Every structure is written in C-alpha cells, then in structure tokens.
Amino acid sequence: MKKLRGRRSGGKSARRRARRRARFGAPDASLTGSAGVLAVGELMDRLGVIEGLDAGIGPIKTRALGVTGGELVASLAQCQLLDGKFVAALDRHRADAAAQLLSAVPAVASTTAGGLTRCFGPDRVAGIEAGNTTIIARGWERLGEQRRAAVLAGRIGIDLDPTDVEVYGRLKRGVAYNYQGQRAGRPHLATWADTGLTLAADLLTGVQDVRSHSSGLLGRAVAALPDDVRDSFSDTHRPVVRADAGYFAAELAHTAVGLGCDFAVAAKRNPAMWRAAAAVPEHDWSAAHRMTGAQVAVSDYAPAGWPPGTYTIIRRVRIDAAEHLPGYDGTPSRWRRPPARTGHPVGLCREWSPVDEGIRWVSPRELAAHWDSAALMVVTVPALPDVPVALSSRTGVYVGAGGPVSEAEWQRVAAGPSPVLVEMPAGERWLREELTAVATGAPPATLTTLW
Numbered sequence: 001m002k003k004l005r006g007r008r009s010g011g012k013s014a015r016r017r018a019r020r021r022a023r024f025g026a027p028d029a030s031l032t033g034s035a036g037v038l039a040v041g042e043l044m045d046r047l048g049v050i051e052g053l054d055a056g057i058g059p060i061k062t063r064a065l066g067v068t069g070g071e072l073v074a075s076l077a078q079c080q081l082l083d084g085k086f087v088a089a090l091d092r093h094r095a096d097a098a099a100q101l102l103s104a105v106p107a108v109a110s111t112t113a114g115g116l117t118r119c120f121g122p123d124r125v126a127g128i129e130a131g132n133t134t135i136i137a138r139g140w141e142r143l144g145e146q147r148r149a150a151v152l153a154g155r156i157g158i159d160l161d162p163t164d165v166e167v168y169g170r171l172k173r174g175v176a177y178n179y180q181g182q183r184a185g186r187p188h189l190a191t192w193a194d195t196g197l198t199l200a201a202d203l204l205t206g207v208q209d210v211r212s213h214s215s216g217l218l219g220r221a222v223a224a225l226p227d228d229v230r231d232s233f234s235d236t237h238r239p240v241v242r243a244d245a246g247y248f249a250a251e252l253a254h255t256a257v258g259l260g261c262d263f264a265v266a267a268k269r270n271p272a273m274w275r276a277a278a279a280v281p282e283h284d285w286s287a288a289h290r291m292t293g294a295q296v297a298v299s300d301y302a303p304a305g306w307p308p309g310t311y312t313i314i315r316r317v318r319i320d321a322a323e324h325l326p327g328y329d330g331t332p333s334r335w336r337r338p339p340a341r342t343g344h345p346v347g348l349c350r351e352w353s354p355v356d357e358g359i360r361w362v363s364p365r366e367l368a369a370h371w372d373s374a375a376l377m378v379v380t381v382p383a384l385p386d387v388p389v390a391l392s393s394r395t396g397v398y399v400g401a402g403g404p405v406s407e408a409e410w411q412r413v414a415a416g417p418s419p420v421l422v423e424m425p426a427g428e429r430w431l432r433e434e435l436t437a438v439a440t441g442a443p444p445a446t447l448t449t450l451w
Contacts, residue, residue: 041104056131157193178206190221276301343373
C-alpha cells in the first residue's frame with residue numbers, strides 16, 4: 001500500500017510539475033498579436049485607400065519600382081494603429097510574418113521609410129489631403145441612405161483642435177519648444193464631428209499660433225466635405241464651426257460666415273467679458289441642460305470687429321467652496337507665497353480696512369502706479385469697483401471680505417486679477433502673517449489653512 005500510494009502521489013506531482021513547466025524557444029511564426037490588420041486591410045480594399053492616396057500624391061520616384069507614396073502613407077498609418085510611436089516600429093511589425101500575410105500594405109523598413117519621406121515636399125503633402133478627400137467621398141457613398149439622411153438632418157459640425165505631440169532628437173526638423181518646455185510638433189486638425197473624419201490638417205511647430213492658420217484650414221475642410229453635404233447648406237441649415245479659446249479671433253469668425261457657416265468659439269475671460277456677465281439680469285438665467293448646478297444666459301456683447309449678429313452665451317456654475325477649495329473649510333491645503341517683489345505692500349479700501357499695520361492704503365490712481373512693484377496688494381470687496389480695469393493679472397492680490405460674500409460680490413472677485421479671497425475676521429491673523437513674511441523676506445512656505 002505504501003508503494004502504491006507513493007506511485008500515485010508521484011504521478012500526481014509529476015503531472016502538476018508538467019503543467020507548471022515553462023517552455024522557452026523561438027515563437028510560433030503562425031501566431032500574431034496584430035490580427036486586426038485583416039479588418040484594416042478589408043477597409044482599405046473597399047475604399048481604395050492606397051489608390052486614392054497615389055492619385056493625390058503622384059509618383060515619388062523616377063522609376064515605378066518598390067513602394068509608392070500611397071503605400072508608404074498607409075503603412076505609416078497602420079503602424080500607428082498598432083501602437084507604433086516611432087519609425088523604428090516599422091521593423092518590429094515587419095518581422096511579424098503572420099501579420100504581414102494578413103496586411104493589405106507592404107512591409108516597409110524604417111530606413112526605407114526615412115528615405116522616402118524626404119521626397120514629400122509641400123505639393124505631395126497637399127496631395128495626401130487631396131487623396132483623403134477622395135477616400136471620404138467613397139466612404140460617404142457606401143453609407144446607407146438612411147444613415148446619410150440622418151447625418152444631413154442634423155447640423156453639420158466642424159471642430160478645430162490642435163494637439164502638442166512631444167518628440168525627441170535635437171536635430172528633428174519642424175518642431176520647437178512649447179510653453180511647457182517640451183520639444184513638440186503641433187498637429188492642427190479640422191474634423192467632421194458627426195463622422196469623426198479628419199477633413200484637413202496642418203503640422204505646426206510647438207510655438208506657432210493656430211489662429212494665423214485657422215482660416216485656411218477651415219476653407220480646406222469645407223471643400224473636403226462630399227458634394228451633396230455642401231449642397232445641403234442653406235440659410236436655415238448652416239454648419240457650425242466649433243473651436244476653443246485658443247482660436248478667439250475675429251478672422252476665423254469672418255471666414256466661417258463667408259463659407260456659409262455659423263461659429264461657436266470659446267471666449268477668453270477678459271474684464272470686458274466679466275462685465276458683460278455681471279450685467280445680465282438675474283431673471284435671464286436658466287438651468288443648463290444636463291449640467292448639474294450650471295446656468296446659462298444670452299448676452300448681446302460682441303468684441304469689436306466681429307461679424308454682425310455675434311452674441312455671447314454665458315455659463316455660470318455654483319461652486320461649493322468646501323469641495324473645490326480644500327483650505328476653505330479648514331482642512332490642510334498647499335499654497336505657495338507669490339514671488340518676492342521689492343515694493344512696499346499697498347491696499348485699496350472703502351468703508352473699512354482689514355489691517356492697519358504693514359500696509360499703506362492708497363487711492364485707485366496710486367494703486368495702478370504701484371501695481372507691478374508692490375510686494376502685496378490688499379483690496380476690500382466694497383472697493384473692487386474702484387480698481388482700474390486695464391491692470392494686468394498678477395499674483396499676490398488679496399481681497400478682504402467683512403463676512404459672507406454675495407453672488408454679485410463673487411462675480412466682482414472673479415473678475416479681478418487672480419485674487420485670493422480672505423474672509424474677516426477669520427483670516428485676519430493669516431493676512432498679518434503674510435504681511436510679516438513679506439516685510440522680513442521669508443522664503444515661500446506651505447500654509448495649512450486658507451480662508
């Protein structure tokens with residue numbers, strides 16, 4: 001029995017060890033983790049992607065041998081779909097024999113791709129966009145009539161959006177350091193929002209302003225729409241161009257109107273915009289759709305030089321200070337003292353003053369004169385209307401409130417130049433500590449409570 005049990009036990013343990021045994025060796029060439037290229041290839045064949053790109057790009061070599069321009073662009077696009085972040089990823093996908101059998105584009109070596117891309121001047125780059133327009137038209141024709149009718153029944157939207165892409169290599173051309181200190185290129189896209197298709201694109205450096213290129217990009221985007229989509233435009237059925245505050249310029253608005261489009265551009269929150277928001281009567285605000293705690297209103301404010309009929313839609317959101325300002329309810333919060341300035345702290349008050357020591361109270365004109373040099377600014381809420389509007393934004397501005405702040409006072413504080421609200425008398429001790437720190441030249445410190 002003992003011998004039998006030993007055999008039985010040994011047999012089970014041997015099977016367990018066999019199941020846990022790892023195998024090392026050459027990978028099975030018939031397996032691939034990129035089987036999705038089969039679906040990509042089917043789509044390319046049905047839409048004639050490579051043929052459309054070749055027609056737009058034209059020949060890139062004297063002899064019609066090897067990879068064409070359309071095949072190169074399609075190969076690079078497929079490499080990006082397979083999470084390839086660098087040109088060297090082409091070699092990794094080229095070594096995947098099973099994926100190459102399923103792929104509709106030829107395997108291109110990274111050195112070959114690097115050499116062929118030098119053949120793409122401005123004309124051939126524009127040819128990529130022309131080929132893309134042909135492909136979009138073919139895809140639109142293959143949509144069912146019901147789907148096309150649904151898209152045309154709604155409002156056509158064209159979204160403008162730039163994105164900074166960090167790159168590496170000090171010799172890389174067409175890039176620059178952006179405001180975040182990254183060496184980056186800035187792809188600038190115009191997208192057909194209803195379909196997610198890119199209509200036109202530019203590649204800028206990390207420091208180029210998108211506003212100076214937005215009008216031309218928008219014109220090419222509208223021209224890239226299928227013919228029957230453009231034919232559906234009318235005075236009662238106008239497409240809308242949407243852009244964020246980085247595109248806040250009258251030139252883009254005039255271009256959109258000239259192309260038969262409406263526009264919705266996010267406005268920069270400058271003092272004039274804050275005054276327009278404060279002038280909206282309370283009964284004109286209404287609840288925003290599907291936005292908790294938000295209200296919207298329409299103002300007839302329009303910046304100078306914008307197209308006739310421009311108006312502003314204003315949104316406001318009630319913020320719970322205890323939730324969004326961690327230090328407001330006494331919980332620890334990190335806050336850094338503003339950079340040191342050499343001037344004496346000055347302030348502007350009306351009716352009452354938060355503190356008397358360590359600060360010199362001045363008139364509005366004197367406040368403007370000391371604005372850039374004063375180490376610290378203190379303004380009471382009642383005196384906010386006396387602050388000159390043309391002052392630039394700066395740190396180290398504190399607004400003293402004698403108690404709970406009303407809705408109108410909150411708007412005045414928000415319209416100020418980057419202020420910190422300090423409620424009295426709870427924040428009086430903290431404000432005195434700040435004045436003492438400025439007078440003694442104390443280094444930046446982390447505070448535990450901010451009122």
